[in-house]
Amino acid sequence: MRLFRDMIGWVAHGEAAGDGPPDGPAGHRIIRASGVTQAPVFSASGERCGRIFDLSIDKRTGRIVYALISVEGDLGLLSRVCPAPWNLLRYDAARGGYAAPAERADLTAGPPITPEELRRVGASDSAWQDRLAIYYNP
Structure with a gap:
């Protein structure tokens, strides 16, 4: 029960087991989903x-x-949302973000998905998945 109480205490104070503050040490292997969203992506x-x-x-x-990825256009403005297979991204502790094995232009040239398509099918459309897989793994 103590562990359960401790976990509730951690969550109540804004930290879960394995999480550190967003700008803290990046040595933890476990992160909350809210810590991943808004994390920077590097080419x-x-x-x-x-x-x-x-x-x-x-x-x-x-499994994720x-x-x-909200890819930034000129002047840091949002250009478009680009889906990328999660297994291609690697966490870069030195930068505090995720490294993609592609350039900005490659991300924006990939198969698009509209917000409506994402809401409707959750990116589970097999034809779209095949296009994305072929694009990133030719």
């Missing part, structure tokens, strides 16, 4: 190209399938 060349807008999660397995 293969190290350029900051956007932020993680949202995540698509398989309801049955609990896609990161929805």
Whole structure:
């Protein structure tokens, strides 16, 4: 029971087990979903190209399938939301964000998904998934 009370205390104080403050040490392996959304995304060349807008999660397995990246255009304004397979992104502790193995132009050239499509099918349309898989793994 003490562990349960401690966990409730952690959550009540804005931290869950394994989480540190957003600007704190990046050595923790577990992070809350709210700590992932809004995290910066860096291109293969190290350029900051956007932020993680949202995540698509398989309801049955609990596995994150896609990161929805809000790619920034000129002057840091939102250009578009680009889905990318989650397994392609790697956490970069030094930058405090996620590294993509692609450039900004590559992310924006990938198969698009509209917010309506995302709400309706949750990115579960197999034809769309195939296009995304082929794009990122030719």
